Amino acid sequence: MNIFIQVIEVWKLARRGSRLELECGMYGDLEEFRWQSERTGFEYGEGLPGRAWQQREPLIMTKLEEPYFQRAVEARRARLSAAIALPVFIGDFLGGVVVLLCGDGMAGGALEVWAPDDDNGVLSLRDGHYGALASLGESSRELRFAEGEGLPGLAMVRRAPVLMSPISDDPNFKRAQAVGEVEVTTGVALPTVNDGKVSSVAVMLSAQHTPIARSFELWKPDPISGGLRVEESYETTPEFNRATKGIDVRPAEGILGRAWVSGCPMICEDLTREDSRYAHWACMEGLHSACAIPFNVEGRLKSILMLAM
Numbered sequence: 001m002n003i004f005i006q007v008i009e010v011w012k013l014a015r016r017g018s019r020l021e022l023e024c025g026m027y028g029d030l031e032e033f034r035w036q037s038e039r040t041g042f043e044y045g046e047g048l049p050g051r052a053w054q055q056r057e058p059l060i061m062t063k064l065e066e067p068y069f070q071r072a073v074e075a076r077r078a079r080l081s082a083a084i085a086l087p088v089f090i091g092d093f094l095g096g097v098v099v100l101l102c103g104d105g106m107a108g109g110a111l112e113v114w115a116p117d118d119d120n121g122v123l124s125l126r127d128g129h130y131g132a133l134a135s136l137g138e139s140s141r142e143l144r145f146a147e148g149e150g151l152p153g154l155a156m157v158r159r160a161p162v163l164m165s166p167i168s169d170d171p172n173f174k175r176a177q178a179v180g181e182v183e184v185t186t187g188v189a190l191p192t193v194n195d196g197k198v199s200s201v202a203v204m205l206s207a208q209h210t211p212i213a214r215s216f217e218l219w220k221p222d223p224i225s226g227g228l229r230v231e232e233s234y235e236t237t238p239e240f241n242r243a244t245k246g247i248d249v250r251p252a253e254g255i256l257g258r259a260w261v262s263g264c265p266m267i268c269e270d271l272t273r274e275d276s277r278y279a280h281w282a283c284m285e286g287l288h289s290a291c292a293i294p295f296n297v298e299g300r301l302k303s304i305l306m307l308a309m
Contacts, residue, residue: 002103002108002209002210003103003210003211003212003213003214003309004102004103004108004109004204004206004210004211004212004213005100005101005102005109005204005212005213005307006028006030006078006080006101006102006103007025007026007027007028007030007033007078007080007099007100007101008025008026008098008099008100008101008267008291008307008309009022009024009025009026009037009098009099009101010022010023010024010025010096010097010098010099010265010266010267010291011023011042011049011096011097011098011099012094012095012096012097012264013094014041018043018044019041019042019043020041020042020043020049020050020053020097021041022037022038022040022041023096023267024267024269025037025267025269026267026269026289026291026309028309030078030080032074032077032078033071033074033075033077033078033080036071036074037071037074040070040071042070047068047069047070048061048068048069048083048085048099049085049097049099051085052085052086052087052097053087053094053097055087056087056089056192056194056199057087057113057192057194057199057200058084058085058086058087058113058190058192058200058202059084059085059113059127060082060083060084060111060112060113060127060128060129061082061083061084061085062082062127062128062129063081063082064076064080064081064082064083064101069083075101079103079104080101080102080103080104081102081103081104081129081131082101082102082111082129082131083099083100083101083102084099084100084111084113084129084202084204085097085098085099086098086099086100086190086202086293087192088263088264088265088293088294088295088296089296090263090264090296090299091299095262095263095264095265095294095296096264096265098265098291098293100204102129102131108133108183108184108206108207108208108209108210109131109133109184109204109205109206109207109210109212110128110129110130110131110133110136110137110184110203110204110205110206111128111129111202111203111204112125112127112128112129112140112152112202112203112204112205113125113126113127113128113200113201113202113203114126114145114152114200114201114203115199115200115201116156116198116199116200121146121147122144122145122146123144123145123146123150123152123153123156123201124143124144124145125140125141125143126200128140128141133184136184136205151164151167151187151189151203152189152201152203154189155189155190155191155198155201156191156198156201158191159191159193159198159297159302160191160295160297160302160303161188161189161190161191161218161295161302161303161305162187162188162189162218162232163186163187163188163216163217163218163231163232163233163234164186164187164188164189164232165185165186165187165232165234166185166186167184167185167186167187167205183207183208183209184205184206184207185206185207185208186205186206186208186211186212186234187203187204187205187206188203188204188212188216188218188305189201189202189203190202190203190204190293190295190305191295193297193298196298211234212234212307213307213308213309214236214287214308214309215233215234215235215236215240215282215285215287215306215307215308216233216234216305216306216307216308217230217231217232217233217234217235217244217305217306218230218231218232218233218303218304218305218306219231219249219256219303219304219306220302220303220304221260221301221303222248225248227248227249227250227251228248228249228256228257228260228304229245229247229248229249230244230245230247231303233245236285236286237285239285240281240282240284240285243281243284244278244281247277247278247281249276249277249278253276253277254268254274254275254276254277254278254279255267255268255274255276255278255279255290255291255292255306256276256278256292256304256306257276258292259292259293259294259304260294260301260304263294263296263301264294265291265292265293265294266291266292267289267290267291267292268289268290268291269289270288270289271283271287271288271289271290271308272288278290278306282308287308287309288309289308289309290306290307290308290309291306291307291308292304292305292306293305293306293307
């Protein structure tokens with residue numbers, strides 16, 4: 001199975017708080033790119049992570065080229081073609097910047113950032129990476145979404161992440177015909193809230209044969225159980241789907257629980273070393289690593305996006 005996202009990184013503030021350093025990453029067998037990343041840092045406003053920190057917004061880089069991308073040579077050798085940076089804030093404190101890099105030739109996925117117009121609040125496309133999905137990119141640039149309309153509009157009105165699968169069957173998805181033509185099956189929308197308003201919505205779209213990750217879910221606090229439970233998911237098998245929906249994650253339990261308590265993005269590079277129910281079932285499914293990305297609004301956790309490889 002080809003995976004759209006090839007590399008996931010978490011960049012966090014160094015102890016003195018003036019520079020971003022690599023906290024951890026999921027690189028697969030891209031050891032040269034890992035080596036260079038471990039020796040790279042970003043000042044405020046520098047590089048993709050530094051600019052996402054500065055602007056407090058998701059940013060897409062459609063070409064990983066110098067001088068804008070510091071690791072351009074290594075990215076080219078690793079056949080990485082584009083990236084999106086997602087800053088995670090807890091109030092005014094930066095919890096970390098998650099960078100997702102997609103592979104060259106991964107035709108079954110897209111990265112987008114939608115933003116509201118100043119005058120009417122209708123969402124329009126700010127930036128996008130579509131790879132070989134040129135027809136989807138063309139149709140998307142002509143679209144506008146009001147609150148509650150389409151995948152970006154739903155995330156905007158809910159002020160929380162939305163996972164939609166199968167996407168072509170959902171009446172809320174305005175591009176159903178276009179995505180059906182290119183076999184896009186799943187979408188995830190991730191809103192950014194600044195000063196009490198949604199300032200942008202990042203969207204990831206993926207095809208059945210090129211999913212965003214091998215497994216991904218949205219976990220949400222359950223007021224009845226007091227834990228985290230799966231709200232929506234894309235799983236590799238029905239068995240794993242049933243297993244994750246039966247888990248009630250407690251505070252600080254595994255990577256999900258730690259991301260919940262801290263409000264910061266987390267990566268577990270080796271799930272066999274983690275003592276949690278999620279890790280147990282993930283390892284049985286053949287998954288090796290995972291990233292938990294919390295989405296906090298006004299200091300409260302809305303949900304956590306879990307990506308596993």
